Amino acid sequence: xxxxxxxxxxxxxxxxxxxxxxxxxxxxxxxxxxxxxxxxxxxxxxxxxxxxxxxxxxxxxxxxxxxxxxxxxxxxxxxxxxxxxxxxxxxxxxxxxxxxxxxxxxxxxxxxxxxxxxxxxxxxxxxxxxxxxxxxxxxxxxxxxxxxxxxxxxxxxxxxxxxxxxxxxxxxxxxxxxxxxxxxxxxxxxxxxxxxxxxxxxxxxxxxxxxxxxxxxxxxxxxxxxxxxxxxxxxxxxxxxxxxxxxxxxxxxxxxxxxxxxxxxxxxxxxxxxxxxxxxxxxxxxxxxxxxxxxxxxxxxxxxxxxxxxxxxxxxxxxxxxxxxxxxxxxxxxxxxxxxxxxxxxxxxxxxxxxxxxxxxxxxxxxxxxxxxxxxxxxxxxxxxxxxxxxxxxxxxxxxxxxxxxxxxxxxxxxxxxxxxxxxxxxxxxxxxxxxxxxxxxxxxxxxxxxxxxxxxxxxxxxxxxxxxxxxxxxxx
Ligand code: HEM
Numbered sequence: 001x002x003x004x005x006x007x008x009x010x011x012x013x014x015x016x017x018x019x020x021x022x023x024x025x026x027x028x029x030x031x032x033x034x035x036x037x038x039x040x041x042x043x044x045x046x047x048x049x050x051x052x053x054x055x056x057x058x059x060x061x062x063x064x065x066x067x068x069x070x071x072x073x074x075x076x077x078x079x080x081x082x083x084x085x086x087x088x089x090x091x092x093x094x095x096x097x098x099x100x101x102x103x104x105x106x107x108x109x110x111x112x113x114x115x116x117x118x119x120x121x122x123x124x125x126x127x128x129x130x131x132x133x134x135x136x137x138x139x140x141x142x143x144x145x146x147x148x149x150x151x152x153x154x155x156x157x158x159x160x161x162x163x164x165x166x167x168x169x170x171x172x173x174x175x176x177x178x179x180x181x182x183x184x185x186x187x188x189x190x191x192x193x194x195x196x197x198x199x200x201x202x203x204x205x206x207x208x209x210x211x212x213x214x215x216x217x218x219x220x221x222x223x224x225x226x227x228x229x230x231x232x233x234x235x236x237x238x239x240x241x242x243x244x245x246x247x248x249x250x251x252x253x254x255x256x257x258x259x260x261x262x263x264x265x266x267x268x269x270x271x272x273x274x275x276x277x278x279x280x281x282x283x284x285x286x287x288x289x290x291x292x293x294x295x296x297x298x299x300x301x302x303x304x305x306x307x308x309x310x311x312x313x314x315x316x317x318x319x320x321x322x323x324x325x326x327x328x329x330x331x332x333x334x335x336x337x338x339x340x341x342x343x344x345x346x347x348x349x350x351x352x353x354x355x356x357x358x359x360x361x362x363x364x365x366x367x368x369x370x371x372x373x374x375x376x377x378x379x380x381x382x383x384x385x386x387x388x389x390x391x392x393x394x395x396x397x398x399x400x401x402x403x404x405x406x407x408x409x410x411x412x413x414x415x416x417x418x419x420x421x422x423x424x425x426x427x428x429x430x431x432x433x434x435x436x437x438x439x440x441x442x443x444x445x446x447x448x449x450x451x452x453x454x455x456x457x458x459x460x461x462x463x464x465x466x467x468x469x470x471x472x473x474x475x476x477x
Contacts, residue, residue, distance in 0.1 A: 309435075352364065
């Protein structure tokens with residue numbers, strides 16, 4: 001009798017296998033598999049992964065329901081075993097549940113850390129690091145050597161984040177030789193569909209067998225040693241006052257920030273984890289994707305270079321604000337975010353109470369995936385969605401700042417990325433330099449149609465095969 005009374009009207013979804021549910025349908029690229037399934041079962045779809053009930057939103061309307069209409073009740077995070085470990089037991093911002101702690105830290109970081117003023121104050125660091133990056137590329141150009149842009153751009157954003165966040169040079173730090181492996185490994189750990197999250201009884205054992213557990217421990221230890229190094233450096237040198245570690249240590253001492261809330265060392269490290277991984281991976285990979293699409297589309301490359309060169313030609317130096325006069329470059333960046341959003345499923349959310357959404361029941365504790373990969377390829381919204389056509393933004397007001405639910409590379413609502421300004425400042429300055437100062441050629445024997453566009457999968461989806469291009473220095477630089 002009771003069962004009949006409480007029967008829920010859940011969103012439709014594919015049939016499930018015993019025990020694993022729909023896990024076998026995820027494949028190696030869950031955002032792509034979920035897009036395919038949503039074409040059959042609808043833009044609000046139920047899936048079951050082991051013990052976990054999930055819904056996936058895949059259209060601008062259903063995504064708007066999750067991120068705006070029901071944001072307050074959908075903005076918590078589920079408990080994820082390995083993100084919990086690397087975030088010092090959820091003492092961070094990105095994986096911590098919606099709670100008083102999260103609200104205070106979010107408010108504090110938005111007021112103190114991710115402000116336009118602070119982004120500006122780090123400008124000299126971006127300029128210095130981009131200048132030495134350009135020098136390296138000039139050197140490669142003089143030898144006609146191909147440059148591995150994935151690697152070099154990761155190094156550039158790594159150097160910027162180390163100085164901005166940790167007051168240190170990447171060179172000489174504990175991550176100097178391993179940061180690429182550590183950051184990539186962390187992203188894989190954070191983005192993996194871990195057995196421990198879906199099978200409470202045997203999941204941890206499965207993760208030990210697959211190696212996920214030891215991989216997590218390895219990256220955690222490497223990052224922890226790096227954070228300790230930076231904190232020690234700050235405690236020994238009082239002149240370090242302007243970077244993010246300095247600010248967090250001030251908060252620990254109660255000199256600024258959170259009112260009655262006491263920031264502990266684990267909170268500091270959790271927040272630093274977000275700065276390190278979100279800061280390095282995202283900006284570098286965004287620039288690589290832009291360059292990949294440009295080299296695969298020579299017409300667009302030529303057009304955007306003409307624009308950049310026209311704007312810069314009579315100026316003494318290049319600044320990140322020059323982007324304001326580069327309408328076509330802005331369209332190229334939007335189109336890149338549309339085709340290759342770096343976080344295609346955003347970070348998973350969890351319903352904090354029973355909800356009724358689009359006529360369906362979403363029970364409390366259901367996990368919610370927002371598939372922006374599907375939204376940004378929706379043929380009802382985007383004509384010819386697989387093609388790279390920046391001009392589609394010409395008479396189109398859609399932007400990526402969280403207000404338009406057709407394009408959401410930074411998410412939207414309470415959990416929207418707070419580091420957008422910081423990330424985009426580096427993306428703009430670097431791209432303008434790459435396009436103004438160099439022409440770009442594919443290695444011998446390759447043509448535009450051969451450029452590989454496959455993404456790899458993790459929390460962030462970078463280009464799978466590194467982008468190798470030959471820079472040719474322009475005569476005017
Ligand atoms: C091009 C660069 C970047 C992209 C595309 C990007 C994208 C994203 C996305 C999609 C999310 C998840 C939003 C959600 O779950 O709804 C996110 C969250 C976050 N990002 Fe970024 N991000 C970028 C740069 C940065 C930078 C430079 C920082 C900091 C230095 C940063 C810090 C964070 C943090 C702390 C969160 C968690 C917010 C929360 O859960 O409250 N991001 N980012």
